Amino acid sequence: MQNGAAGRVLKNFGVVLRGRGIAAILTLSATALMANALTATEFGLVILLHTYVLAVRGILNFRTYEAIVRFGVPLHENGDDEGLKKLFRTTTFIDLTSAVAATSLGVAAASIAGGFLHWDEQMISLAGLYSLVMLTTFINTPNGILRLYDRFDALSVFYTVGPTVRITGVLLAWYLDAGMHVFIAVWAAAFVLENCWLIARGRLELKKHISGSLWKGAKWRGIEYANREFRQFIMVVYWQTNIDLLPKHLSVLLAGNLLGPAAAGMFRLARDFSSVLSKPAMMLREVLFPDLTRILHTEATGFHELGYRAVKVAGAAGLLLVLVSIPAAGPILGIIGPEYTGASTLLTLMLLAATFELAGSPLRAAAYAMGKVAPVLRIHLLSVLIYLGLFYVLTPVMGLSGPGLAACTGTLMTLVLMFKLVRYR
Numbered sequence: 001m002q003n004g005a006a007g008r009v010l011k012n013f014g015v016v017l018r019g020r021g022i023a024a025i026l027t028l029s030a031t032a033l034m035a036n037a038l039t040a041t042e043f044g045l046v047i048l049l050h051t052y053v054l055a056v057r058g059i060l061n062f063r064t065y066e067a068i069v070r071f072g073v074p075l076h077e078n079g080d081d082e083g084l085k086k087l088f089r090t091t092t093f094i095d096l097t098s099a100v101a102a103t104s105l106g107v108a109a110a111s112i113a114g115g116f117l118h119w120d121e122q123m124i125s126l127a128g129l130y131s132l133v134m135l136t137t138f139i140n141t142p143n144g145i146l147r148l149y150d151r152f153d154a155l156s157v158f159y160t161v162g163p164t165v166r167i168t169g170v171l172l173a174w175y176l177d178a179g180m181h182v183f184i185a186v187w188a189a190a191f192v193l194e195n196c197w198l199i200a201r202g203r204l205e206l207k208k209h210i211s212g213s214l215w216k217g218a219k220w221r222g223i224e225y226a227n228r229e230f231r232q233f234i235m236v237v238y239w240q241t242n243i244d245l246l247p248k249h250l251s252v253l254l255a256g257n258l259l260g261p262a263a264a265g266m267f268r269l270a271r272d273f274s275s276v277l278s279k280p281a282m283m284l285r286e287v288l289f290p291d292l293t294r295i296l297h298t299e300a301t302g303f304h305e306l307g308y309r310a311v312k313v314a315g316a317a318g319l320l321l322v323l324v325s326i327p328a329a330g331p332i333l334g335i336i337g338p339e340y341t342g343a344s345t346l347l348t349l350m351l352l353a354a355t356f357e358l359a360g361s362p363l364r365a366a367a368y369a370m371g372k373v374a375p376v377l378r379i380h381l382l383s384v385l386i387y388l389g390l391f392y393v394l395t396p397v398m399g400l401s402g403p404g405l406a407a408c409t410g411t412l413m414t415l416v417l418m419f420k421l422v423r424y425r
Contacts, residue, residue, distance in 0.1 A: 019156025026163035028272050030170040032336045034183050035269060037173065040339050042180045044261030045123060047268045049130055050187050051252045052113050053106060057134050058245035060102040060239045064091035065256025068144025070233055070368070077150055081210050088141060088206070088214055092097060094234070095138035095288040117256050126184065133188050136195035142202020149209055154201050162194030236373040245382040247387050251403060254388075258395050266343040266400060269336070273329075274350035292369035311362050311419075318355025325351050342400065349404025356411035363418040372421060380415045 035043045067089060075083040107128045114124035146154050169186030176182075206214065252271070256264035329344035367376045387410030395404030 015152045015156050019159040019183070021157040022274055023163040026160070026167045027397060028275070030163065030167040031269060031272050033167075033170050033174050035265065035336050035340065036178055037170075037177075038183065040262035040337075041260075042261070043295075044181060044256065044265030044268075045119075046183050046187065046255045047252065047265045048117055049123070049127055049184060049250050050191075052117075052127055053112075053130055053134060053191075054321040055245060055253060056106040056109065056131065057102045057137055057248040058241060058249055060098045060105065061241050062094050062098055062140070062141040062234055063241050064094050064234070065144030065147060066237045066368070067091060067230065067234055069147050070140065070376055071230060072144065072148045074327070078166055084210060085214055088145070090230075091141040091144065092138070092214075095140050099134060099136070099138040101136040102137065103131055106134055113253075117253065119263075126181075130184065130188060133191050136192050136199075139198045139202075142198050145202045145206050149205055151205055156203065158194065158198050159199065161197045162190040165193050186301045188326060224346075233373060236377050240373070240377050243377065243384050247407060251391065251407075254391060254402060255395070255400075258392075259399070262339075263400060266340055267346065267403060269333070269340060270343045270347040270350050270400075270404075273332075273347050274354040292366055311359050314360035314361065315355065318351070318358045322348060322351045322355055346400040349401065349408055353404070353407035353411045356408070356415045360415040360418050363415070363422050366422045367418065370422065375421050376418070379414060379421065382417075383414040384418050386410055386413060 013078055019071075034046065038046070068087065072084060072087055075087065110124050110127035113119070113127060114121075120126070143155070146152070146158075166186060169189060170183065171187060173182045215286075252264055252268050255267040259267075268397065325348045329347040330341050333340045333344055333347065364376060365372070387406050390406035390409055394405055396402075398405070
């Protein structure tokens with residue numbers, strides 16, 4: 001079972017890595033080209049606008065695909081299609097409700113965000129309009145369906161849809177010497193189209209495996225698949241999502257508040273470069289979670305061996321890239337524009353933080369499979385509180401290097417505590 005699971009993990013990881021790798025290159029290219037086309041301040045404003053929407057959506061993102069994997073794997077293994085239908089109906093209801101609520105919140109809170117980020121009236125109006133893209137974000141159930149049926153190849157394609165639209169639009173805007181508003185429209189179109197693609201692809205996969213209408217015979221009295229374990233899992237993962245949000249999207253907004261839009265753009269640019277490690281961290285966790293859950297469900301051996309092997313390989317790969325970045329970060333950022341070279345130290349620090357995150361991702365997957373979602377939440381909450389405290393203390397003194405050191409401290413603490421958590425079943 002161990003060899004079979006390891007082989008399936010490597011296969012799925014390779015498939016997803018291909019899609020994520022292409023997506024990361026396209027996204028980084030689009031971001032760098034936009035940074036080159038716009039002034040540092042305009043670039044930062046576009047980044048802050050998109051990050052605002054991602055932050056609002058994150059606040060109301062219940063990540064129901066995690067619940068589909070956690071509760072859907074046993075149902076699928078036992079051939080319980082009716083149970084799966086109830087699960088899918090419940091997660092779809094949660095997705096639709098949260099998407100509408102996030103859109104409403106984004107429109108309503110635009111003026112508050114404008115005050116925090118020092119926006120003028122035009123930017124506040126744009127934020128309210130841009131928030132409408134969140135109406136298409138009911139994508140977690142289709143995402144979970146593809147994971148449940150081991151269709152990571154489809155997810156790999158999904159990861160490239162938005163970046164392909166984005167780089168195409170940015171190239172055209174760059175060639176035409178378009179203004180900031182055109183780049184904002186490109187970012188919005190890419191976000192909407194990738195969501196629509198995933199919704200359609202998930203629906204197609206569902207029809208292949210479950211006959212009959214998903215909604216036929218549904219009896220709606222609140223949430224249908226609402227046993228205590230499900231509710232607890234959903235709520236803990238919800239809070240975990242918010243904790244994950246703070247050091248990512250919210251950190252860009254905090255940089256904009258403390259240092260201005262130009263510095264926020266540089267911070268996001270450095271974070272995009274570090275995504276060559278942070279994106280694989282998320283992918284590794286996603287592909288490990290279903291197989292670690294299967295190992296525990298079937299009481300097979302190899303649970304810890306599979307997880308620890310992934311930790312070692314991931315950590316070694318990340319450290320190698322950190323060493324390479326020390327001499328290379330400045331020249332790479334200089335290609336985009338001389339005003340961005342000041343973020344070279346930040347880039348190396350963000351890569352180191354992403355290395356700790358990459359090494360810890362298999363441990364988080366293992367903890368989820370073991371049902372230890374509440375301890376994971378507490379660990380990440382502690383780390384984020386330390387991160388935010390250091391962010392505010394170090395940033396005014398050290399500039400952009402401050403958030404980098406804060407990120408390293410927070411992710412290293414998470415890695416150490418997660419290792420202790422999963423050490424014993």
